[in-house]
Amino acid sequence: xxxxxxxxxxxxxxxxxxxxxxxxxxxxxxxxxxxxxxxxxxxxxxxxxxxxxxxxxxxxxxxxxxxxxxxxxxxxxxxxxxxxxxxxxxxxxxxxxxxxxxxxxxxxxxxxxxxx
Amino acid sequence: xxxxxxxxxxxxxxxxxxxxxxxxxxxxxxxxxxxxxxxxxxxxxxxxxxxxxxxxxxxxxxxxxxxxxxxxxxxxxxxxxxxxxxxxxxxxxxxxxxxxxxxxxxxxxxxxxxxx
Numbered sequence: 001x002x003x004x005x006x007x008x009x010x011x012x013x014x015x016x017x018x019x020x021x022x023x024x025x026x027x028x029x030x031x032x033x034x035x036x037x038x039x040x041x042x043x044x045x046x047x048x049x050x051x052x053x054x055x056x057x058x059x060x061x062x063x064x065x066x067x068x069x070x071x072x073x074x075x076x077x078x079x080x081x082x083x084x085x086x087x088x089x090x091x092x093x094x095x096x097x098x099x100x101x102x103x104x105x106x107x108x109x110x111x112x113x114x115x116x
Numbered sequence: 117x118x119x120x121x122x123x124x125x126x127x128x129x130x131x132x133x134x135x136x137x138x139x140x141x142x143x144x145x146x147x148x149x150x151x152x153x154x155x156x157x158x159x160x161x162x163x164x165x166x167x168x169x170x171x172x173x174x175x176x177x178x179x180x181x182x183x184x185x186x187x188x189x190x191x192x193x194x195x196x197x198x199x200x201x202x203x204x205x206x207x208x209x210x211x212x213x214x215x216x217x218x219x220x221x222x223x224x225x226x227x228x229x230x231x232x
Binding site: 004031033035040041042043044045048055056058059091093095103104105106107108109110112 | 120122124150152157158159160161162165204206217218219220221222223224225
């Protein structure tokens, strides 16, 4: 009964490199959410995806960040040309349904990104 | 002003104490209210989920929502050292609010330490 899977759990990148974070939702879930947790801050919503569609990207930085959830395979959060300020814990959550407040979100263990 | 305010603590209590955790919010369109527990370097774990105003009880945990005051609470009875964690409140919007999706708005979290 696997929960939300994220990998890698820890990722170290140098400034200017690319970071790819992967998320596999719980079985039977087709909605994926990405959140970022900076030190001393709460979780901040980034993007909400269904299979092959971005539903809400209102929390995504305008540059360098992108996300996808292909028909097959995990959801990917991609950060290009990373900077030190991107160092954070990135959490993925999944839900069975979407819509406003209609379904609870279950979180993965997170990927901790460190930018040197 | 943040949409969701939460006292960051830390809050230290003796084992067996009743713990009260609180959040206030500014947007009356929030309709769904959640409490998550997050152990150090782990993903958030859903504890309680309530819709609109009222109380909900689950074992040692009671969640209260007062929409008129824009105030939510989580009470933990007979607190245990294993309850030591960061507690995050989260909220989402009602359907139809400005094209709302299921994204969660989090407080910054309250760090709780239960001393044996």
